[in-house]
Structure formats: structure tokens, C-alpha cells
Amino acid sequence: MTNLVILVGRIARDPETRTTTGGTSITSISVVTDRPARKDGKTYKDENGYTAKDSEFHRITCFNGLGQNVAKFCSKGQMVTVEGRIHYTQWEDQTGTKRYGxxxxxxxxxFLTKGRSDGNNRSNEEAPDIDED
Incomplete structure (x- = not known):
């Protein structure tokens, strides 16, 4: 049995990092992927003549060292490849309603492209080199 996910997309918002009471560092990002939109089973063009796209936003969770690198070197708009696994959660909210995630x-x-340099410790001068062949 296999639970493997590979996504290639853009970071939709800057990374957010938190630390658990046990000291585990957790960084969250949202990655957006696009696919051709379909009407009646066929792709179609938008008002500008381009193939219309449907976007999906994926919640990505990175732990410890990986999360620290993502927080340090990634920013909104950057293209990334993510490899990991799907994780489903279930909980009850404050009203007792079951929620799923x-x-x-x-x-x-x-990192497929470098993030922006905006003075928020995301200069990418120390980031790993990117093959641009």
C-alpha cells in the first residue's frame, strides 16, 4: 500500500510557523495547482482566449528542519515541488459538530524558483542553487 503525493505549484501565501509545547516546529504553507477547466466534459477558452483553469489550494505541513528551511527560504508566489503523504483529521468544534480536514x-x-527578497529574512542568498537548464 502506498500513500504518496507529488504536487508542483505556487505558494499561495507566506509560510506560517508555530512551535508546539513539546518543542516541535511546524510550518504551514498553501500551494495552489491549476488544471484545465471543463464544461460539458470539454476544455474551453476564457474571455482572453486562454484555456480556462480551475485552481485547487492544498494545505502543506512541514515539521522541524524541513519546516525551518521552508520558513526561511520560501515566500508567496514561489514555485515548489512537494512530496509527502495525505493526512486526514477529524475533530469536534466548539458546538459539537464533527469537522474533517x-x-x-x-x-x-x-524550490523551483527563488522567493522574493523583501527584507523579512527571506533574502535567499543562502538558499540552495536552482538548476535553470
């Missing part, structure tokens, strides 16, 4: 637990995040 889905996230990708990342094992690996590859």
Missing part, C-alpha cells in the same frame, strides 16, 4: 504532510520540498 485534509492536509499534505511534506517529506520533501524543492
Amino acid at each position: 485534509c492536509e499534505i504532510i511534506a517529506d520533501k520540498v524543492d
Whole structure:
């Protein structure tokens, strides 16, 4: 049996990091992927003549060292590849209603483009080199 996810997309918002009471560092990002939109089973063009797209947003969770690198070197708009596994959660909210969630637990995040340099410790001068062949 296998639970493997590979996503290639853009980071939709800057990473958010928190630390658990046990000292585990957790960084969350949202990665957006696009696919051709369909009407009546066929792709179609938008008002500008381009193939219309449907976007999906994926919640990605990175732990410890991986999460620290993602927080340090990634930013909104950056293209990444994420490899990991699907994780489903279930909980009850404050009203007692059962809620369900889905996230990708990342094992690996590859930076396909460099993030922006905005003075918020995301200069990327120390980031790993990117093959631009």
C-alpha cells in the first residue's frame, strides 16, 4: 500500500510557523495547482482566449528542519515541488459538530524558483542553487 503525493505549484501565501509545547516546529504553507477547466466534459477558452483553469489550494505541513528551511527560504508566489503523504483529521468544534480536514504532510520540498527578497529574512542568498537548464 502506498500513500504518496507529488504536487508542483505556487505558494499561495507566506509560510506560517508555530512551535508546539513539546518543542516541535511546524510550518504551514498553501500551494495552489491549476488544471484545465471543463464544461460539458470539454476544455474551453476564457474571455482572453486562454484555456480556462480551475485552481485547487492544498494545505502543506512541514515539521522541524524541513519546516525551518521552508520558513526561511520560501515566500508567496514561489514555485515548489512537494512530496509527502495525505493526512486526514477529524475533530469536534466548539458546538459539537464533527469537522474533517485534509492536509499534505511534506517529506520533501524543492524550490523551483527563488522567493522574493523583501527584507523579512527571506533574502535567499543562502538558499540552495536552482538548476535553470
